[in-house]
Amino acid sequence: MTKRKRSEERGCRTARRPRPAQEPKQHLYLLLDDWERGYSIRKVDVEAFDSDTNTPPKRFTEPPHVRSWNFISHASKIFAMKAKEASPAIPAFDTHTMSLTISPWPSCRAGYLEDRTEYLADPPPYDSNAPWSWSTINSPLPFYNVQILCYALHPDGRTLFVSAGSRRKNLPSTFSFDAERLEWAHHGNWLLPFAGQAYFDAELEAWVGLARDKESSGYLCSCDVPPVAAKLTSPPSWKLGQDKMFSKDSELHRGAKLVYMGDSKFCLIESLFHKDDQHSLSDLCDGCPLRRRRVLHMTTFGLKYNKVGNLQIMLRQAHACMMFKRPHDFTEPSLEPLEPLAFWI
Template identity: 55%
Template structure:
């Protein structure tokens, strides 16, 4: 008898729904705008992905999610760049702009599969293109005018409020102009690169999240798009290259900038040889790199469905998620290379509306 094929659930989807369990094992969490009132939360086991032939031209068709989501979060879709409104902090995913009518900000806890609420960070509830980051146990929030951090959630039974604290030091950049960011391996220093027409607000800056003080490091920008991650084995920050130029779709490793130095030279970096985005660039919407620890990563690429790529589909509603896991290492000549142990999964869903949304996947490793 031929060996029994894995079920769709074992490959990251499911025909049968097992009982949801709280587990210490980390998973890939996806937030999908497939619900008219907000987002559904999907949990995937990357160990169940299929082996990936990196050189294969024929891709398997994407599968639909057949299980109900593990949770749903009510939140309005922003007109653009909805990915800016979601951030992971600890074991939670926060929907930072659920809508002006919402009394509080919903947060999904991956460790308990529970939803909780936290207060709004500012007196106003509409802040276009904000910047959020998690560092040193603080959830940091930045708008064009204000900054604040969220402290620890009070223990169960406590009467103390869960509250935000204003950061007095004014951000040296505009939140809407943040291009990339990375946490220093010291665990307390957040590096941010921002680009602005005003020269004094362009460059790379660092925030000491304990002293809440900013430092300017120079007019240069880190070479990433979005979040980069420090990997101890590579001794470098790793992220997707800036989407400008021929490096789009490649990975980049960058030496860690020194914390104490001001007006330093830009750190050296290396661009990976392989282009990781799939072919058919006309279908590509965006991508996010997720760090899984120990030089292991998952690239989540956001695509239009190939059958929606025609003139009559003004605002196609089908979205495809192409997910590939891989390891990274330096080759004999010091070049950044992916390892051969790659796996993948392809999923598809329908959006209930044609407006707003994200051009980058909302993916988190928790």
């Protein structure tokens, strides 16, 4: 007699296990300054990338628009952190619902970036009438925002490591912030080897990011994760990748952004001037048009340590590129970010 019949004779049946809910498919989102009144949000499917580096720029559907100078992402949303004196609230674009929501600025927003820190707590329950509000962190920033060199989230999910200049001793240092205790800790007068954001790769058991040193620009590097418990630690060991991803010395190069897609897979987005634009930024004069056209080269790849422990690109690479034109003739370089605005959501 089968097990199923025996169970039915005893008056019970084996319940079917519910299928786990499928998580929404993630995409690469690019924010492009190609609109007279704001930025375009472009949704890119990296699985559609072609292995041929000579593929023409792809066309994307007409996107929604927002306007800002600073962008951050959290969960499924992209926040447009507009200048605090120009916006009464912070718009957020939800990539799942394709809609805009609004979150408030902190009441003390004038100067809060340097003198104190505010954080936006989790939103209240859906059926609650409580407002979505900010809270103050009593622990002051041990550095100035303009001194930040790189940062990475610890695999514990609650500790953020930041390498920056120190307010007190004026020495480059590495700090960590505990998001549960809301406290900063000083780990030593040393710096993580990255430029900008780095990401924890569980398979490599290390942080991965773009190398910061001038001699190593264009390369990836991996770094051991320092312990959180110890306040003062020695610099962690790190390795420089063997594959050069881009040339920072090129006259066309503007900036690059590394995005982690999970499972040891990454996407590198490089921003360049268009090669056919004849005008150079070094030759600016009254009436000289600026180079408006931008080209984004996107490369997806995987990372592994080889048999001798060196960091290498081991998985298949795929490429894509797209071009857009800025509608402005801004002459102030600070009005256009060098690093591509890209998020994996």
